[in-house]
Amino acid sequence: MLKKMVVASNNSAKTREIQRVFAEFGIQVINYRELISEKIFPTETATDQYQNALAKAQFIRQFLPDSAILADDTAAYFKAFPNRFGLTIARELKSLGLKTIREEDAYLLSLYHDNMDRHAYLEALFVLVMPDGSVYHSIGRGGVTLAQSERGAYSVGFDTLFESENGKTFAEMQMSERVNYSHRGRAAKMLLEKIANED
Numbered sequence: 730m731l732k733k734m735v736v737a738s739n740n741s742a743k744t745r746e747i748q749r750v751f752a753e754f755g756i757q758v759i760n761y762r763e764l765i766s767e768k769i770f771p772t773e774t775a776t777d778q779y780q781n782a783l784a785k786a787q788f789i790r791q792f793l794p795d796s797a798i799l800a801d802d803t804a805a806y807f808k809a810f811p812n813r814f815g816l817t818i819a820r821e822l823k824s825l826g827l828k829t830i831r832e833e834d835a836y837l838l839s840l841y842h843d844n845m846d847r848h849a850y851l852e853a854l855f856v857l858v859m860p861d862g863s864v865y866h867s868i869g870r871g872g873v874t875l876a877q878s879e880r881g882a883y884s885v886g887f888d889t890l891f892e893s894e895n896g897k898t899f900a901e902m903q904m905s906e907r908v909n910y911s912h913r914g915r916a917a918k919m920l921l922e923k924i925a926n927e928d
Contacts, residue, residue, distance in 0.1 A: 731924055733757045734857065737789035737800040739767060742886070747801065750917050753908045758799065761789045768792070775817050778802045779866060782856040790858050798858045803912065805887065807875065808848040809841065830886040834879055837890065841875070849875040851891055853912040855920050865923050869916030871899065883907070 734751065736758050738744050748758045761768075770788055773781040785800035805818045814821060822833045841847065850872040857865045872891030879889035881900025884907075888899035893910035908914030 731756065731797060731921070733759070733797065734799040735759055735761050735764065735789065735793055735796040737761055737770075737785040737798055739770070743801070743803075746884075746913060747799070749904050750908055750911070750913045753904055753914075754917060754921055756921070761793060761798075764796075765792050773802070773816075778804060778816055778852075778854045778868075779856065781816070782854050782866070783858075783864070786856045786858040786864075795860050797860060799855060801853055801855050801913070801916070803854075804852045806850055806852065808846045834886065834890055837875070838878065847875045848873065849891065851887060851912040853916040855913075855916045857920060857924075865920055865927075867916045867919035867923060869912045869914065869919060871910055871912035871915060 732755075734756060736744055736747055738747075738760065739762070741760075744758075744760045751758045768788070771784050773784075781802040782800045786798045789800070790796075790798045802816065804816045805814050807814060822836065825836065827833045827836055850870050852868060852870050854868045855866060859865070871893065873894055874892045876890050876892050876898055881889050881898045881902070883903055884900040888911075890898065892898050893902075895910065899907050899911050902910065908917065
């Protein structure tokens with residue numbers, strides 16, 4: 730039974746979130762940088778979420794072939810802006826010179842005015858490459874609406890903006906509740922179910 734995974738990411742905040750998500754399912758996650766020196770990942774595509782995550786996992790697997798390597802690629806979709814963001818949201822916000830997560834949140838909120846459609850969701854795709862080379866993947870969507878303002882103290886960033894079906898933002902829920910609603914929580918649950926079904 731899977732008990733430990735190595736996450737292929739240079740993003741410390743993302744790593745902490747993934748660690749907290751999988752901890753709810755009894756899985757330990759460590760960042761690859763705890764085992765080897767930091768690497769520069771291959772350039773991501775703007776259109777293929779699966780390939781982005783798979784490339785990251787396979788890249789780190791070269792250095793840690795005996796570990797189960799997890800990677801993700803996350804996208805944000807806004808009904809009011811169908812031709813923006815998606816897989817490239819992080820790159821787009823960075824290109825605008827936004828330096829903090831608060832600045833990113835403020836920018837997204839500033840795009841909206843009264844009567845605009847605020848339907849929005851986050852999508853996480855996990856790819857797990859096992860030591861034997863087998864590959865599992867899953868997709869989870871979370872969030873239904875962009876809030877009018879930041880809410881919640883249990884998390885930061887987009888978690889304070891995306892409201893779930895229960896009317897709360899992700900940041901208004903402790904992790905034990907959030908895993909049932911968030912994009913990464915749902916993707917993690919599906920991934921582990923797929924692995925269990927193979928055992």
